[in-house]
Amino acid sequence: MDGTCLELAGKFPAEGSRLVEADERELIRRAQRGDRAAFDALVRLYDHEVLRLALKLVGSPEEAQDLYQEAFLKVYRSLALFRFDSRFSTWLYRVVMNVCLDHLRRQKGRSEVQAPSNPESDTEYFQTVADERPELNPERSLKGREIAGRIQSALAHLNPRERMVFELRHYQGMKLRAIGELCGTSEETAKNCLFRATQKLRVALADLV
Amino acid sequence: MANEGVAMSCKDLEQALPFYLYDELPADERAAYEKHLESCPACRQTLEDSRRLHEVLAHRPRIEPTPELVVHCRQALDEALDREQLGWRALLRSLPHLFSFRLAGSGALAMLTLVLFGFGLGWTLRPRSSALLDGGKVAPSLEKSDLGTPELGHISDISQVAPDPKTGEVRITVNAERRVTLEGSLDDPRIRELLVGAVKSYDNAGIRRDTLDILKQRSDNPAVREALLHAMRNDPNAGLRLEALKAVAGMEGQELHQALLDVVEHEKNPGVRFAAVDALADHVVRDKDNAMLPALEELARNDPEGYVRMRSASAVHALLGDAP
Numbered sequence: 041m042d043g044t045c046l047e048l049a050g051k052f053p054a055e056g057s058r059l060v061e062a063d064e065r066e067l068i069r070r071a072q073r074g075d076r077a078a079f080d081a082l083v084r085l086y087d088h089e090v091l092r093l094a095l096k097l098v099g100s101p102e103e104a105q106d107l108y109q110e111a112f113l114k115v116y117r118s119l120a121l122f123r124f125d126s127r128f129s130t131w132l133y134r135v136v137m138n139v140c141l142d143h144l145r146r147q148k149g150r151s152e153v154q155a156p157s158n159p160e161s162d163t164e165y166f167q168t169v170a171d172e173r174p175e176l177n178p179e180r181s182l183k184g185r186e187i188a189g190r191i192q193s194a195l196a197h198l199n200p201r202e203r204m205v206f207e208l209r210h211y212q213g214m215k216l217r218a219i220g221e222l223c224g225t226s227e228e229t230a231k232n233c234l235f236r237a238t239q240k241l242r243v244a245l246a247d248l249v
Numbered sequence: 250m251a252n253e254g255v256a257m258s259c260k261d262l263e264q265a266l267p268f269y270l271y272d273e274l275p276a277d278e279r280a281a282y283e284k285h286l287e288s289c290p291a292c293r294q295t296l297e298d299s300r301r302l303h304e305v306l307a308h309r310p311r312i313e314p315t316p317e318l319v320v321h322c323r324q325a326l327d328e329a330l331d332r333e334q335l336g337w338r339a340l341l342r343s344l345p346h347l348f349s350f351r352l353a354g355s356g357a358l359a360m361l362t363l364v365l366f367g368f369g370l371g372w373t374l375r376p377r378s379s380a381l382l383d384g385g386k387v388a389p390s391l392e393k394s395d396l397g398t399p400e401l402g403h404i405s406d407i408s409q410v411a412p413d414p415k416t417g418e419v420r421i422t423v424n425a426e427r428r429v430t431l432e433g434s435l436d437d438p439r440i441r442e443l444l445v446g447a448v449k450s451y452d453n454a455g456i457r458r459d460t461l462d463i464l465k466q467r468s469d470n471p472a473v474r475e476a477l478l479h480a481m482r483n484d485p486n487a488g489l490r491l492e493a494l495k496a497v498a499g500m501e502g503q504e505l506h507q508a509l510l511d512v513v514e515h516e517k518n519p520g521v522r523f524a525a526v527d528a529l530a531d532h533v534v535r536d537k538d539n540a541m542l543p544a545l546e547e548l549a550r551n552d553p554e555g556y557v558r559m560r561s562a563s564a565v566h567a568l569l570g571d572a573p
Contacts, residue, residue: 063555063558063559064555066555067555067556076330076334076519077519077554078555079330080327080519080520080523080556081519081523081554081555081556083323083326084323084523084527084556085556087319087322087323088314088319091314091318091319091322092312092313092314095312095313095314095318096312099312101314101315101318104314104318104322105318105321105322105325108322108326109322109325109326109329112326113326113329113330113333116330116333117333184308187305187308188308188309188310191305191306191308191309192309195309209271210271210303210306211309215273216268216271216273231268231273234267234268234271235264235267235268238266238267238299238302241302241306242298242299242302245302245305245306248305249298249301249302249305
């Protein structure tokens with residue numbers, strides 16, 4: 041792993057990475073021996089980014105919370121199996137990806153989509169999202185919300201793996217190789233997923249381009 | 250339209266387009282791609298269309314978890330982990346008994362089923378709020394005589410503290426010499442005094458939590474501020490100490506920094522302690538409070554928790570202006 045997962049993990053403290061890694065290793069060993077405080081500390085190192093990713097994938101805070109909990113419980117239950125063969129962040133995000141993929145598959149199975157296709161309810165869906173462009177006038181802001189709703193709806197119609205790969209490559213900036221590793225698949229498969237996702241989005245959003 | 254004599258055809262370009270945009274093409278393919286573009290207006294147009302698609306996709310709003318959602322997730326996970334540990338402990342505790350009684354296979358199975366059923370039933374019927382709030386700690390019995398107002402005299406019990414969402418006022422039902430319901434806004438000193446007293450010394454965790462929820466709206470008032478800081482440091486309930494910590498997060502000043510430092514130095518609950526070091530680091534860096542440097546350096550060097558050391562060191566670096 042080339043450290044991409046560490047980038048995904050976001051804010052790491054300012055001491056050099058060696059100290060951080062040493063501290064993290066110590067935390068993992070203690071957590072493996074059943075030290076709850078050490079596990080809590082590990083959770084806090086990664087949970088913000090895990091929650092952000094879950095929120096982006098499923099949209100609703102309630103579902104994101106479920107994913108967060110399921111992922112960290114799985115990490116807790118299987119921590120003893122972690123053998124330091126890879127970075128802890130890689131191992132952890134692989135668990136998170138599996139939980140997210142399973143969730144997206146279940147969602148698809150129920151024929152549910154993450155964002156409503158009805159433009160009126162789009163507003164409700166995005167009401168929790170801060171408008172970060174105060175310079176926009178109301179008309180443009182409304183238009184922006186409509187476009188945002190269309191994007192979310194188009195993303196929701198991708199299949200789970202395409203959705204995941206596109207999110208990680210386009211919005212998180214991860215390299216395809218790292219995505220393949222995290223999703224337990226090859227770089228080539230990740231590449232194909234990205235290609236299909238892009239094609240589908242181009243069709244779905246053709247009138248906006 | 251395919252151009253003769255170049256390494257890539259229009260069809261190849263179409264296949265490679267997303268990877269060109271995401272900078273995922275090997276250098277030689279990228280060079281061939283760009284060479285083809287120079288002589289193929291149709292492919293240049295396709296590339297432009299794809300760039301516009303990326304511009305459209307940038308309209309998706311940035312989705313950030315709110316601090317409340319983060320805290321809520323952490324608390325829920327904490328509870329789930331408690332259940333997880335409790336479940337295993339209950340099962341492990343039950344096993345030696347099963348074997349020491351040397352029950353026959355079917356009897357052992359029935360006993361195990363009963364143990365699990367009992368655990369499940371006990372868990373289902375547990376008082377949710379106290380499991381959430383008390384974290385296994387029993388609130389010491391406090392002197393209710395601390396509470397009272399000149400006009401009501403000694404208050405023997407508070408049975409409800411509730412905000413009225415329509416009027417923004419607060420309704421407090423107390424048992425004094427008789428059952429009385431008081432209504433008023435937080436601007437009413439009588440109401441405020443009662444709530445400040447309740448959050449500092451009342452022995453019902455549920456009432457203290459409701460009171461905290463209301464008081465945190467008026468953290469600009471010195472008495473309320475003092476009560477919230479008191480609750481953050483001293484409430485017997487870890488969940489409420491965390492709630493109080495969230496409530497004081499909007500405040501500023503050295504008094505707050507000192508209170509947060511006290512919590513980091515003396516708090517026993519890791520969840521509250523980590524939240525405190527997060528808040529301390531954020532506040533101190535934001536307010537450039539260099540007076541906190543020695544304490545933070547001490548934490549960064551010697552705290553037994555790696556996370557506390559890391560957060561403290563991060564704040565020290567930021568204060569000294571040498572953060573990466």
